[in-house]
Amino acid sequence: MTKTENLFSSKHAERNGKERAKAADAPLRECVREALEEFFLHLDGHPCQGLYDMVLNEVEGPLLDVVMNQTGGNQSSAAEILGISRGTLRKKLRAHALL
Numbered sequence: 001m002t003k004t005e006n007l008f009s010s011k012h013a014e015r016n017g018k019e020r021a022k023a024a025d026a027p028l029r030e031c032v033r034e035a036l037e038e039f040f041l042h043l044d045g046h047p048c049q050g051l052y053d054m055v056l057n058e059v060e061g062p063l064l065d066v067v068m069n070q071t072g073g074n075q076s077s078a079a080e081i082l083g084i085s086r087g088t089l090r091k092k093l094r095a096h097a098l099l
Contacts, residue, residue, distance in 0.1 A: 061096040064082075064096055065098055068093070068098065
């Protein structure tokens, strides 16, 4: 994990219970916006590279995990919910060590 990824993950994990409750009521888009704004505040002048891929990776793993749990592990149903092919789902599951 890069220094940038560590900073993103650790700062996101530092939210206290009150902030988490507030985030639970906010739309996903707002939660992402707030996390990114907080991320940039804590960069403290350090360079940032690969943010797009890092954010997609941070979101995709939990997305796949939750959808697979909701479908009881049924890959065909999960792929349909996600709007991707079963083959693409399997590839992504392997990439995130979920298969």
